[in-house]
Amino acid sequence: MAFKPSQKHTREEEEADVNLMPMMNIVCSLIALLMGTAQMTEISMLEYLPPAEAAEVEDSGAPPSEAPKWNNDATIDALVNIAATGFQVSLFGKTEPGPYFFEVPILPGGEYDFQTLSNRLAQVKENEIGAALGIDSVLNENTKRMDVFEVFRYRDGREISITALGQTPFQTVVATMDACRNVKIDGVTKELFPVSMLKQFQ
Numbered sequence: 001m002a003f004k005p006s007q008k009h010t011r012e013e014e015e016a017d018v019n020l021m022p023m024m025n026i027v028c029s030l031i032a033l034l035m036g037t038a039q040m041t042e043i044s045m046l047e048y049l050p051p052a053e054a055a056e057v058e059d060s061g062a063p064p065s066e067a068p069k070w071n072n073d074a075t076i077d078a079l080v081n082i083a084a085t086g087f088q089v090s091l092f093g094k095t096e097p098g099p100y101f102f103e104v105p106i107l108p109g110g111e112y113d114f115q116t117l118s119n120r121l122a123q124v125k126e127n128e129i130g131a132a133l134g135i136d137s138v139l140n141e142n143t144k145r146m147d148v149f150e151v152f153r154y155r156d157g158r159e160i161s162i163t164a165l166g167q168t169p170f171q172t173v174v175a176t177m178d179a180c181r182n183v184k185i186d187g188v189t190k191e192l193f194p195v196s197m198l199k200q201f202q
Contacts, residue, residue, distance in 0.1 A: 076128060076154040078193060080117070082164040082176055087117050091128065114175055118183035121160075121192050129157045160193035173198070 081088035087104040094100035104117045132150035140147045149158065160180050164173050177196045182189050 074154050075156045077156065078121075078124070078160040080160060080162050080176060080180060082112070082162065082168050082172060084165070086112065087176070089117075089120065089124075091124065112172060112175070114179040117176070118179045118192065121180060122183045122185065122190065125190075125192050129154055158193060159195040159197065161197045161199050163199050 076091055077093050079090040079093075081090070085103070086106045089102055089104065091100040097103075102120065104113050104120060107113050129152050132152055134151050135148055136151045137146040137148045139145075152158070162173065162176055162180065164176075180193045180196055182191050182194070184190075
């Protein structure tokens with residue numbers, strides 16, 4: 001007696017179409033949601049400002065609008081490059097070795113010499129920038145109080161730019177900022193460049 005041949009070997013498999021519409025709807029909804037909540041920010045320069053010391057203008061007897069204005073358009077353009085071989089300090093945009101461009105090499109152990117950097121910047125502050133010409137003030141939009149600061153013969157006498165390679169550890173950049181901010185000489189802390197700005201390495 002012969003059996004009926006099995007249809008499993010003769011029946012052609014039907015190809016089923018996958019319905020991707022529900023998945024595409026979810027993806028489109030997620031894209032719209034993410035685009036709506038994302039914050040698009042383009043940063044070309046990071047500016048680091050220390051905590052503002054808000055204070056009143058002492059014994060001026062004049063309202064803030066009558067505070068003295070200084071005509072010091074000259075700039076010193078102080079710049080510190082964090083290079084692989086050490087620090088490179090440039091003044092007035094100079095790049096040739098000389099009084100306005102010098103290097104602070106790394107220590108024999110491979111660490112950056114932050115103390116020497118502070119000492120050299122102290123010499124720059126004393127010899128090139130000199131003593132403060134006076135006191136000026138500006139209204140702080142955040143605190144709504146007057147910030148008092150010293151004014152020098154260079155408009156950027158309190159500022160310094162810092163550049164670093166992409167692989168430079170962030171802690172090294174922060175330590176460089178601290179070294180540029182002040183120096184301790186004979187137990188006395190002296191202000192150097194309290195306003196640091198991070199820029200792209202040239």
